[in-house]
Amino acid sequence: MNDQDILSRFEELEAGHILGDLDPDEIKEFEMLSLDPRCQSDLSLELTASALEAEFLKDKDPDLPKKLLERLRKGMEEFVVDEPEDGAVVRPVAWQRLLVAPQTGWAMAALLAIFFVAKSFVEEPLVARPALVVNTPEAARETLVAKAGDLIESKFGGTERYSQMSGTVIWSDELQEGYMSLTNLPANDPNANQYQLWIVDPARDEKPVDGGVFDISTNDGTVIIPISNPLAVTNPQAFVITLEQPGGVVVSKQEVVVALAKSS
C-alpha cells in the first residue's frame, strides 16, 4: 500500500473506532497503524459523530427527571464560590486556579484562557462570567491547607540532573485541588521547553494524568505552582515532573524526568 492507501485505511478504521464497530482483527490493525507517524489523527471525526448525535437528539423530549435536575444544580454549587464583598457574584473554582497563577507563562496562559473563554460567553455563555479576583498561589495554597480535610503531602526528589531541587506537593481528592512548592528548580525557556506535571492514579487509568504545564522563571528560591488537572483524580499515588516541548504533550515519553514525589 502507498502512503495514501495507508492514510485512507487508517481513516476508515478510526471511523469504525469512533462508531464502535471494529472487529478484533481491525482493532489490531488500527492499533498498529496508530503507531505509524504518517497516521496522525485529531478529534474531527469524533466531533462529527457527536454533532450528528446532538443534531438528531436535540428536538426529542427526553423527559428529564426533576430529581436529576436538582442533583445537577447542587453539583454545580461545588464549582462556584461566593464573593462576600458583593454577595451576588459567583466565581468558578477553575477560574480561581487560573487567577492564582504566578507571573510569567502561567499568567499569560491564564489571561489567554480568560480571553478565549470570555469570548465564548458573548451570546450563549457556558457558565456565568466570573468576577476577576486576584489571589496569590501562596494564599490559595494556605487556604487549601486550612480547609481540606483529606490533604496528602509528598516530597519531591529530583533526578540526577535535577538533584539540587526539592519540594513538596499537596493534594485534596475531595476538592480536586493541589499545589507544588518547588525550590531550586532551574528556570526554563518557554520557547524551548516547559515543565509538565503528571499525576499517577492507577485506580482510574494506567496512564498518568496531565497536571498542567508550567514555567520556572528564576533559578533561585521557592515557587508555588497550582496543579491544573482537567481530569478528575481520585487516588494519586505519585506526582512526576517532566520537561516537554512548549505547550506540553498529551502522552509523555518521559525522556526528561525532572522529579518524582510518591504518596506515602
Next chain:
Amino acid sequence: MGNCIAKYSPLVWSIAKRHVQDHSAAEDIVQETFTDLWKSAKRYDPAIASESTFIGLLSRRRAIDFARKESRRPQLEPMPEAESLPYAAIESSPPLRCDSSDVRAALKELPEETQKIFSLHFDEGMTHPEIVEKTGLPLGTVKTRLRRGLIDLRNRLSRLDNAQPFSPASP
C-alpha cells in the same frame, strides 16, 4: 452555569439514555458529564466546535465508556476512557462547522442510503444488527457506509470554513 444546565441537560440525558439502559446509571453519567464540563469549560474553544457538539462529545464518551465497563455491548470495540479526553487534541483539532444548519445541509448532500442508515443509527439509536434486520443490507455494507459516511460528512463540515472543494471518502 444554571443556564447551561437548563439548555444542555436534556441533550446529555438523551445521549446517556441512548447508550445506557439503566436509569440510575444514566443519571450518574449526566452528573459526571456536567462535572467534566465545569472542570474543562476553560478549555472549550468555540472556534473548533459548537457548545452542543463539545458537550455531546463529553457525554458520549462517558456513556460509551460506562457501557463498555458494564459489558453491555461486548461486541463493540471500546472508546477511549471518558476521563482521558485528550484536551490537547481538541485544542489542536481543525475547526469544524457543526451548527445545526451546517450539519443538516451537509447531511442532505450525502447519498440517500447513507442518510437513511445515519438516521437509523443516530436518530433511532439502532445497533448495527438492528439496521441489518431493518434494511436487509449485509453487516459489512452497513459498517462501511456508516464509516465512510462519517468521514464524508466530516470532510464537508471542515471544508465549509475555507470553501474548498469537497473530498468525499474513497468509494
